[in-house]
Amino acid sequence: MPIELSASQALNLWHAVSLEQVRIDNRDLTLRQMSILLHIYLVPPPHTVRGLAGILGVTKPVITRALDTMGDLGLVARMRDERDRRNVIIKRTVDGALYLEKLGDLIIDQGRKLSI
Amino acid sequence: MPIELSASQALNLWHAVSLEQVRIDNRDLTLRQMSILLHIYLVPPPHTVRGLAGILGVTKPVITRALDTMGDLGLVARMRDERDRRNVIIKRTVDGALYLEKLGDLIIDQGRKLSI
DNA sequence: CGGGATCGTTACGGAAGCGTTTCTTTTTGC
DNA sequence: GCAAAAAGAAACGCTTCCGTAACGATCCCG
Numbered sequence: 001m002p003i004e005l006s007a008s009q010a011l012n013l014w015h016a017v018s019l020e021q022v023r024i025d026n027r028d029l030t031l032r033q034m035s036i037l038l039h040i041y042l043v044p045p046p047h048t049v050r051g052l053a054g055i056l057g058v059t060k061p062v063i064t065r066a067l068d069t070m071g072d073l074g075l076v077a078r079m080r081d082e083r084d085r086r087n088v089i090i091k092r093t094v095d096g097a098l099y100l101e102k103l104g105d106l107i108i109d110q111g112r113k114l115s116i
Numbered sequence: 117m118p119i120e121l122s123a124s125q126a127l128n129l130w131h132a133v134s135l136e137q138v139r140i141d142n143r144d145l146t147l148r149q150m151s152i153l154l155h156i157y158l159v160p161p162p163h164t165v166r167g168l169a170g171i172l173g174v175t176k177p178v179i180t181r182a183l184d185t186m187g188d189l190g191l192v193a194r195m196r197d198e199r200d201r202r203n204v205i206i207k208r209t210v211d212g213a214l215y216l217e218k219l220g221d222l223i224i225d226q227g228r229k230l231s232i
Numbered sequence: 233c234g235g236g237a238t239c240g241t242t243a244c245g246g247a248a249g250c251g252t253t254t255c256t257t258t259t260t261g262c
Numbered sequence: 263g264c265a266a267a268a269a270g271a272a273a274c275g276c277t278t279c280c281g282t283a284a285c286g287a288t289c290c291c292g
Contacts, residue, residue: 003227011157011223014215020149022172022174030144030279035134048240049239056135057278066279084289088241109128111119144280177272178249199260201258202257204270
């Protein structure tokens, strides 16, 4: 079931959610970090550094750094792949799931408040 | 007319748009910069540094820096307020309008592709 | 079993962001 | 007029991010 948004609805939704996210959350993830986080939680595993770099169209160190930062924040975790120890498997965490759950609620709330 | 989104629709929408934005655009605005830009273009003027700082819950230098950066990118412009020359009025630009128009299209497109 | 490919990380110099503090310009109010 | 207040910018030290390049660890395969 697709969603039909008008141009002003689309931008107003983005505006309201971004603004609330800035006001509420001190963690201030970059757009890249947010993309990585959402991808890890919404797309079936496994997720690797190389795979994410390809999907986002960025270099591997970008992914490594993003995982460092979000790992410190408790939003993701890393584990060696025991079947091929060159790989690192990126895992979800409880805190990460909670973070995205709140973001989802925020989007839903702001969607309800839309007009025109 | 409010929009009713399910939790997975909300997050999938955010995911798809963020991902496309990362892949397509090299300018990589921070969430704060994006909030400021959307606010300037969606809320009736006038917009001042102090006003934006209050709305976003950040300090004034954060706004000044964001305007510096987005000014260099051509997304916003600054003008002295001639009626109170302490103030700076933040103006929209053609490039900024174009940037947000593309973002709006992206959100609309990804909304159409949603399922479940 | 050894050379080459692959994977993720680290190193490096540079750019940009942060919060706090200070400064300059302008207005306000006595 | 002139001190105090207000607005925005600039300075400062620090952190984080960037892309490129180099690096160890591991696997693959001849």
